[in-house]
Amino acid sequence: AHINKPKEFHFQGRKSKLLLVGVLLFYFLITYGNIVISYYLPFTMQKYGLSTTEVGFVTSLFFLSITVPGFLLPHIIYLLKGMTSFVAVMLIAIGLFIMGFGNDGRNRIRDFATDYLR
Numbered sequence: 001a002h003i004n005k006p007k008e009f010h011f012q013g014r015k016s017k018l019l020l021v022g023v024l025l026f027y028f029l030i031t032y033g034n035i036v037i038s039y040y041l042p043f044t045m046q047k048y049g050l051s052t053t054e055v056g057f058v059t060s061l062f063f064l065s066i067t068v069p070g071f072l073l074p075h076i077i078y079l080l081k082g083m084t085s086f087v088a089v090m091l092i093a094i095g096l097f098i099m100g101f102g103n104d105g106r107n108r109i110r111d112f113a114t115d116y117l118r
Helices: 014-047 052-101 107-117
Strands: none
Touching: 014 052
């Protein structure tokens, strides 16, 4: 009987090493970013006069924003297909624009969001 074997796909030699180094660097940067943000976020937020409740809420939102996409990522990739990277870059750009927009006052974005949601 003819058995369909799965197509094997693996890197060998230099490609394998470059892939491993890339994955390790990516993992290092993500882990470093999580540690830095979770450590410095309370100090940064207190600088702007937020209460400990608000600091805890922002920290929780940060980790929630990291966790939730992991569950939704296969569905997002399936829906967007080739546009996935473009949409991700656009969302990053929009997020940076929003952060820059609220740079001169901590209440500007909160006021904008509450006015928009009413």
